[in-house]
Amino acid sequence: MGVRHATRQIAVQALFALDANPEGGVGTAIEAALKEAEGKRADTKRLAMMVEGTWDKRAEIDTMIEEISRNWKLSRMDRVDRSILRLGVFELVADQSVPAPVVISEAVELAKEFGSPDSPAFINGLLDRVAREKRLGEVRER
Numbered sequence: 001m002g003v004r005h006a007t008r009q010i011a012v013q014a015l016f017a018l019d020a021n022p023e024g025g026v027g028t029a030i031e032a033a034l035k036e037a038e039g040k041r042a043d044t045k046r047l048a049m050m051v052e053g054t055w056d057k058r059a060e061i062d063t064m065i066e067e068i069s070r071n072w073k074l075s076r077m078d079r080v081d082r083s084i085l086r087l088g089v090f091e092l093v094a095d096q097s098v099p100a101p102v103v104i105s106e107a108v109e110l111a112k113e114f115g116s117p118d119s120p121a122f123i124n125g126l127l128d129r130v131a132r133e134k135r136l137g138e139v140r141e142r
Helices: 003-020 026-036 044-056 058-068 079-093 100-114 119-134
Strands: none
Touching: 003 026, 003 044, 003 079, 003 100, 026 044, 044 058, 044 079, 058 079, 058 119, 079 100, 079 119, 100 119
């Protein structure tokens, strides 16, 4: 497993923890996720940027997710899926250093690892819509 993938795994775990207990704070969530992931090599600078950025922008990220997720309220989504989606939308919109297809592929892999059997298709569909709106030209038309 690569460092970037491990970093995303830990970021999802920190975002999941924040979603469950926001009072703990970003630093505490990152620290706990790193401790849980002992032995995994992660880019801690990128991890902090991803978790802090996603959490700081979650209101606009959540609005975007609700707009594209036809018939699904964010509050009714599985917390794992919600954490993966938030991270994926952050990367697609606010941190464009990674190509859109890579962001989507990584999110689908995270959904396979952490989500339900339906999570990968759900995550893929929603992030594909975001990419088509926000990163024109990076995603192939069907």
